Each structure stands twice: as C-alpha cells, then as structure tokens.
Amino acid sequence: MATNLKNLSEYDASLVASAEKMKFGIVVSEWNPDVTEELMNGAYSTLEKHGAKAENILVAHVPGSFELTHGARQFIKHTDVDAIICLGCVIKGDTPHFDYVCQGVTQGITELNVKHKIPVIFGVLTTDNQQQALDRAGGKHGNKGDEGAITAIKMVALTQELKASKK
Template identity: 55%
Template sequence: MATENKNLSVYDKATIPNAKDFRFGIVVSEWNSEITEGLCQGAMDALLDCGAVVENIIRWDVPGSFELTYGTKKMIKKHEPDAIIAIGSVIQGETKHFDFVCGATAEGIKDLNVKYDTPVIFCVLTDNTMQQAIDRSGGKHGNKGTEAAIAAIKMAALGN
C-alpha cells in the first residue's frame, strides 16, 4: 500500500502558504459518514492551522461519492472558491459497483479540474475494507483529509 509507511497528517507548516486570504469549499459525501466526517475534520483542522478563516470555508453535503462531481460543479459556479476538497469513501463490496463509482468519481473530478480554473482536490478513499478506510481517516496512517487540505492550500496559492 502506498500509505503503509506514510502518515497522511504530517506536513511542514513552514512550507505551506498562509491560507488566510483564500476561500475554500468542502463537498462531503454522506455515504460512509463515519469515514467522511473524519476526513472532513482532518481537512478543517489543517486549513485552520494554516491560517484559513472559518467564515471562508463552505461545506456542502451530497448523498454519495458519485454526486461529488455535481455538488462541486455547483459550488464552483455559486461561490467561486479558490479551491475545493471533494471528500468521499467507497469500500469494495461483492459487485462491480465499486469500480463504476470509483472510476466515474475520479473522472468527474478530473473533468472539473480541466474545465474550471478552480482546483478540485480528490479526497476520496477507495479502500478494500472498512479498516483500511478507518486507518486513512484519522487512524494509524493519519488523515487523508489533512493531506487534501494542504494540497488545496498549495493549489489555491498557485492560482493566485
């Protein structure tokens, strides 16, 4: 696993631009909420730690990871944030549904990055088991939400 020997929550604050002047969007899937809420908390904590102002962070919830693309597109058009973090969790089941949801979600977020000038950060866990998702949403591997927030800050700075 790519994250096996990496803590997703570790960053060097001295290398991160100050986020105080940026506006961020966070679009969160309600599916697997025990995972996505942990990811969102990790993202919020990192944004605030790096200077973001809570009033400049907009959160929207969508039913599932598949709906992240649409929710993110609408947020770009309505609020014009400097960067958006799309948060979801898809866990392998017994059918090919996992493959379709993961592929469509990744493609959709990629398409938003190509079409709009607002960077969209892919913070969608695609794990084989619930334990793997727990380990990456605040567990033994840290928090992918933290890593996504740092990417959002860097990309917002790149765009300004």
Template identity: 60%
Template sequence: MATALKNLSEYQSEGIRDVSARRFGIVVAEWNHEVTEALFEGAIATLKQHGVPDENVVRKNVPGSFELSLGGQYLAQRPDIDAVICLGCVIQGETRHFDFICSAVAHGITEVGLKYNKPVIFGVLTPDNQQQALDRAGGKHGNKGDEAAITAIKMLSF
C-alpha cells in the same frame, strides 16, 4: 506511495503561502458517514491551522461519492470559492460497482477542476474494508482530509 509507508497527515510546509483570505468549498459524501465526517474534521483542522476562518469555508453534503463531482462543480462555479475539496469513501464490495463508482468520481472531479481552472481536490478513500478506511480517516495512517486540505492550500500557492 502507499499509505502504509506514509502518514497522510504529514506534509512539507515549504512554499505554503498565507491562505487566510481564501475561500474553500468542501463537499462531503454522506455515505460511509463515520469515515467522511472524520475526513471533514481533518480537512477543517488543517485549514484552521493555516489561518482559514470558519466564515471562509462552505460545506455542502451530497448523498454519496458519485455525487461529489456535481457537488464540486456547483461550488467551483461560484466566483467566491477559490478551491474545492471533495471528501468521500467507497469501500470495495463483492461486485464491480466499486470500480465504476471510483472511476467516475476520479474522472468527474478532474474534469471539474479543469473546466473551472481552480483546484478541485480528490479526497476520496478507496479501501478494501471499513478498517482500512478508518485507518486513513484519522487512524494509524493519518487523515486523508488533512492531505486533501493541504493539497488545496498548496495548489492555491502554485
């Protein structure tokens, strides 16, 4: 469903189990810092809302969204991490670079989750412009960070 029709911060809470003892890794891309920090803030707020203490969250930064897959793998291979949330933003530009990066990141994050048999969540925005990114990082369409965190929580309840 397009985010224009759905608020990214709204979710159904049925079936959500206690995750206060679970440990989460969050990988944050430094590129598009204003957006990715807002995504991180949303993810942390959602985890805290569901009882996850600060000491159960490990944050690691990577230079850009392309590096999210390897950063996610570093955290996913740790036995003390139950789920990994990858947060980034790739804004459409004038070249095909956008297409290559988005495809590589989506495939890479998927492969890491399958390789380590644990939730590795794609919390990457792929907007056409900066305003669309801000609208989805705590703006009028909610926060993709919230959505990524609740997805990790729900997958741990699967």
C-alpha cells in the same frame, strides 16, 4: 507512494502558504459517515490551522461519492471559492459497483480540473475494507482530509503565484 509507507497527516508546514486570504469549499459524501465526517473534520481543522477563517470554509454534503462531482460543480457555479476539496469513501464490496463509482468520481473530478480555473482536490478513499478506511480517516495512517486541505492550500498558492507572474 502507498499510504502504508507515509502518514497522510505529516507534512512540512514551512512549505505551506498562509490560507488567511483563501476561501474553500468542502464537499463531503454522506455515505460511510463514520469515515467521511472524520475526513471533513481533518480538512476543516487543517485549513483553520493554516489561517483560513471559518466564514471562508463552506461545507456541503452530498448523498454519496459519485455525487461529489456535481457538488463541486455547484461550488464552481455559485460561489467564489479558491479551491474545492472533495471527500468521500468507497469500500470494495462483492459487486462491480465499487469500480464504477471510483472510475466515475475520478473522471468527474479530473474533468472539473481541466475545464475550470480553480483546483478541485481528490480526497476520496478507495479501500478494500472498513478498517483501511478508518486507518486513513484519523487512524494509524493519518487523515486524508488533512492531505486534501494541504493540497488545496498549495494549489491555490500556485495559482495565485502564476497569475501574479503574468502581470
């Protein structure tokens, strides 16, 4: 569904499990910091709102959106997080660089999800201009960081539920 038809920050809280016993990694791109820091603030506060403890929310910064995949991989290798939220912003410019970065980060996050047992959430804005990015980082279309946090909680809950059903 197109973002202009849905607010990224609106969801049915009754459908979201408690995050009290969950641990999260958030990887944030330093590129376009006026956008990505708002995405991170949204994700962090939404996790806390649903019970995640501050000591169970680990944040790491990487230089750009392309590096989100490597940052997420480091969380997988070196921590015991239950899910990782990747937050970035790629704004279309005059060269094909936008296409390569978007394709690379999308493929990288997809591969992490296929190869590893924990969910890696795609919270990367891919916009035509700065205003579209701001509108999705706490502006008129809500905050993609909120959406990433809710997705992470739901995916951890699903994983835990399916593991428990195997026993």
